[in-house]
Amino acid sequence: MQCPMMQNQRAGRRAAKAASQQSVASMRVGGRVCALRASVGRKAASAAQVASRAVSVKVNAIATIERPAGPAPTSSGGGAGTRVMIIGGDGYCGWATALHLSARGYEVCIVDNLCRRQFDLTLGLDTLTPIATIHDRVRKWAEVSGKYISLQIGDICDWEFLSQAFTSFQPEHVVHFGEQRSAPYSMIDRQKAVFTQTNNVVGTLNVLFAIKELKPDCHLVKLGTMGEYGTPNIDIEEGYLTVTHNGRTDTLPYPKQGNSFYHLSKIHDSTNMLFTCKAWKVAATDLNQGVVYGVRTEETMADPMLINRYDYDGIFGTALNRFVVQAAVGHPLTVYGKGGQTRGFLDIRDTVRCIQIAIDNPAARGEMRVFNQFTEQFSVNQLAEIVNREGRKLGLDVVVQNVPNPRVEAEEHYYNAKHTKLVELGLQPHLLADSMIDSLLDFAVQYRDRVRMELIKPAVDWRKTGVKVNTMGAAVAK
Template sequence: MRVLVLGADGYLGWPTVMYLSEAGHEVGALDNFVRRQYDSELGVQSLTPIEPLSRRVRAWREVSGHEVPTYVVDLQDGEAVVEAVRDFRPDAIVHYAEQRAAPYSMIDRKHAVYTQVNNVVGTLNVLYAIAEVDPSIHLVKLGTMGEYGTPNVDIEEGWLELTHKGRTDRVLFPKKPGSFYHLSKVHDSHNIEFATRIWGLRATDLNQGVVYGVETEQSVRDPRLVTRLDYDDVFGTVLNRFVIQAVLGQPLTVYGGGGQTRGMLDIRDTVECIRLAVENPAEAGEFRVFNQMTESFSVAEIAKTVASAYNGPVEVDYLDNPRVELEDHYYNVVHTALPSLGLEPHLLSDTLITSLIDVVERHKDRVDLEAFRPQVDWRRHANPRQT
């Protein structure tokens, strides 16, 4: 199959390009490199040194023999999106190309508006490009488990059979997102469902949990192929922060009481989920939702897992939570679709022992301790870096 990966220079995009090409697909890579600009804006950098996309593509060709054509396109430019899709003629489009950080969207008005315009308009342009060039193209869109929030009921895979006043219908599962970023993903989901229903497009919405890890079978072949590892207060994940703090002998900083629970998965499982979705496409007119996660953990449980995996003393500090979120809540997610297609998950403890800690040890001289400090408060309306 021919697969065009949008956001191919990103944390998940680049490993996906390599994984799908290694799986026998002809892969194209599209990006506008704005993710690298966020680092410059925030004054942070990936813990792992990452090469420009052009060097990554060249290194991958040298290592694997696979050619990857590239497109420098901003999804805000609808005509350019159409031209790229028409030129590559994909059977499937994997869409990662969005501003992905909840804290970034909550910095201030400008960042909230940017996140929603960038994400929602970009996805609309992709939908129109598919409809214009070839409605049979299968859209595999990265969503987020954060669309659902933390409801006090089991979270189904996208849809819910609802009975109300004696009548029953199949409706999209109710959403209760926790940031303007997560709201943008909800809008995406609604727009995609509408396009499948009205235009007969085919789409798979992957509501993904928190991804951890940086190494895949492909990336370890050459240091030029590594993907990014974010740990700062805006784009970093709690797991990355904990591992780095443990390696440096710093206390693990838990926001609030640590009862917040989220779905998680290994980066190797992410790329496999993408492959499974691409190779088993939705039907024409179908909006299919997969909950893409393998395990769930509270923040306190993640801290305990890191402490157990690391060979050294580890302390935990509890900080005031800058986010507005429930810390003690019910969380049970149905995630059967991807395992039914053949997903065999990796476990968090294995990844920590075999990969993450080793990567951090190799690059710990690049850590900026100031980047850990939480500066984005959900209750504020202004940029804390400017006030």
């Protein structure tokens, strides 16, 4: 994930770049990595500490776990040494994907500036499951699996850093998770809205230029969102729609109706990708992903230090995650508005498999293909019913409560989205009803002592987004 920049950081970036050559030598793993290390359970830092961290992240540091002498470990199948760069590999989807691919023999390089952690420090949030630092995660993975993940710390909005990362790793595929991914975060205030669109659009543009100039045969796998489509009163196709108008027919990109500054940034990304596929013959797969749930994958459960994050707060937590945590701690399930809002969902185990499928079956040069990446559709009310039913099996007393909706969205609407292409390529979905307890409720019950009740209620109202910086009021509702 990319890091929000404070107003004085432009000057700080120039200073950081000037110092970076001296810093890189001292910032190598095995030589005392000097990087952001947010320890498990650390509370929000002071304003001065946050500013310091924001600037230090901009240093173009490369921190690589060096492979020991001797033959490379034998592949466990699938990847056969295919080189995959995962931008945003310290995040929720990125971390699970990095381990999944590494375990199957792909050569993986994580690129991240650790700013998803910075968001928690800035806003006073914390993941339900305690997560280790990225450096400790990568080291532990090497110990557990015998496989080695390269780690490059820097900001893809910084062309000098990104071009260096591309040149040194020479990726055959780039999986791009590295964007600010929260709709509520983008609606906190003007500063967060501007950051979200600047960071996401510029970062993706830099990746497209890196492919064109440095690795033209590289395949881009970009994480989009089903939220790009909005909730139209017609079926949602996979990326494109064939239209007949005034007697003429054409196949066009499906109309987009983003519902936050975050979703709008994703729409801009898709438009830029489509253009570069035409103009530069970039090969791109746009994965319009639904809401992802779950903590458990085979790799993230191999050791406690490899566990994935679980967000339940009003900024980064989804409705399903919030309901599960509320059930675990005896808090009413807070349904926004009428609860008829319907979306696509998929298990994290299906997310990592979808990424692998996209890599193993790449787009052609000049092709911009779109997959709708989800496996089931549920309304918010249906999610509450499922959590209620499954929670009672564990002896939890679950109550459902409707609350005013902080978002501007249709609360009752038609929703029928196609999602056949990944299944045709071999995806075998996990279903929510089968995995609710072992992949969600078990974790919420196990870690419920870490739940901070004040973070559960929504604190960001779409109607009240203003120019005044609202960091202090973003996470905790008044």
